[in-house]
Amino acid sequence: MIVTFDIIILVFLVIAAIISLSVKDLLAAAMVFGIYGFLICLLWAEMGAVDVAFTEATVGAGVSTVLIIATILNTRRRSTD
């Protein structure tokens, strides 16, 4: 575990979480959520959990973003909050 790397990623993680929940455009929220997933994947790799990092990169950052975008395509892109 590398402490500087850890702290930088964790700060970016909080920023990405807040941005993805506060943008009004749902497609932008989905993309920032993908960035959040990729940041947390970097965090797993940095903490020595490489198996969790692989799964998070494919499933967390990849599949869940695609699922959210597919839902936005079938519904509405605007959000009131």
Place this chain on the structure above:
Amino acid sequence: MEAFFKEAVVPHFNFWIYVIIMMIGLWSVIAKNNLIKKLIGLSIFQTAILLLYVSLGVKEGASIPIIDHHAAERSLVGDAGAINPDLIANPVPHVLMLTAIVVGVATLGVALALCQMIYKDFGTLEEDEVLQKIKALHDDV
């Protein structure tokens, strides 16, 4: 204040951020009006819990939990010092959280499918509008 920072915040930074991310997720589930926003918040809440458990397996100066081939052979022959557990991160929380990630994506998929059904029936994904339409439906009956 500086002593508090050095003793409590920096060595346990993962746990402080775990609490912050968990509260961001909880806030979005309670306060956000859009159903997809709520689901994104729920996923963020889930990753906070994964962060707690994976942080429990971290050791200072430890590497990834893959044993060197020669060390494994030597420990089988009876060399007790061949594998040093201090140099290996604890893999048990990792394996548990691997299952949690996969289950989380499955539940997210089901929840998004339910959102599409709600949109088909009510024409909106905003929680207050959906509740209004359900109330109007009951008043008609």
